[in-house]
Amino acid sequence: MANEGLLVQSKHKLEIDVTPNSTPTFERVAKGFSGLDPSMNEETDQTAYLDGDGYLTTTVMGGQYTTTLSGHRYYGDPAQDFIFSKRFGLGNERETTYRITEPDGTIIEGPCTLAEITGASGDANAKGEITVAIHFNGKPAITSAGDDTTAPTVTVTPSDGATGVAVTTDITWAFDEAIRAEDVNDGNFYVMDDTGAIVAGTLSHSANQETVTFSPSADLTATTDYTAIASKNIRDIAGNNLANTEVTNFTTA
Secondary structure, three states: OOOOOOOOHHHOEEEEEOOOOOOOOEEEOOOOEEEEEEEOOOEEEEEEOOOOOOOEEEEEEEOOOEEEEEEEOOOOOHHHHHHHHOOOOOHHHHEEEEEEEOOOOOEEEEEEEEEEEEEEEOOOOOOOEEEEEEEEOOOOEEEOOOOOOOOOOEEEEOOOOEEEEOOOOOEEEEEOOOEOHHHOOOOOEEEEEOOOOEOOEEEEEOOOOOEEEEEEOOOOOOOOEEEEEEOOOOEEOOOOEOOOOEEEEEEEO
């Protein structure tokens, strides 16, 4: 196998969403970075039990997967420029989505926070030294290489053929697994009325990346037929597409 053995660290592919408040745009985090230090940051409990003859038992109670990157400031690189634009941000201004493809093809993806952004520092005639720690928020979605070759499936609400649907209803697509953040856009998810006009609204993607919600900008029109579309271009984390475009027809009350 090509991805087997002692593989160099540069075989990692790190990507970050540089447009977290709109259609996702993933850029590779690589240019200028030379060091990668992952950590689970585990919280452990060590307890001595009566049957342990005085020896302790360790239980991992919690953790947070992080990667600390170090290197040199490369101005003009989209990923680096995005990271350093967040230096003075607080709260959710530091949050986005992070994806790691490991050398063996394992994919780790989920919401993250950019922390400990430092630099550029150094002597006048030296490259500017930088570091950033990228913290996954919660347990990321993990897809082992070669394990997932199955197309995702989706359940739509309102269901196909539904009638009497409230005009204030949001449309939701609930997948059986996480889907890629960059695929959540108005080219892949949209709603049309019975004239074929696109309904204005906003899309949101759940924290576990399994549910997409379309919220119309205004109430839907009463006693009107609508069609909700989820394109077959939508992919799960492993890159498997929906088997077919999901077409859902419903009628408002």
